[in-house]
Amino acid sequence: MKVTRLLPKRLAIEFQRHDIERKETELKYYRARVFVLEQLVQERYEELEKLEGTSR
Numbered sequence: 021m022k023v024t025r026l027l028p029k030r031l032a033i034e035f036q037r038h039d040i041e042r043k044e045t046e047l048k049y050y051r052a053r054v055f056v057l058e059q060l061v062q063e064r065y066e067e068l069e070k071l072e073g074t075s076r
Contacts, residue, residue, distance in 0.1 A: 024032035 024035055027035060
C-alpha cells in the first residue's frame with residue numbers, strides 16, 4: 021500500500037512534491053557521475069592510443 025493513501029490529501033501532495041524533488045536531485049547527481057566517468061574513460065583511451073603509438 022502506498023504511503024500517500026494513508027496520509028491526508030494535503031500532506032500526501034507535499035510528500036509527493038518532496039519525493040519528486042529528492043529524486044530529481046539524485047538524478048542530477050548520477051548524471052554528473054556518468055559524465056565524469058565518460059570523460060575518464062575517454063582520457064584512458066587517448067592515453068592508451070599514445071602509448072601504443074610510441075611503442076610501435
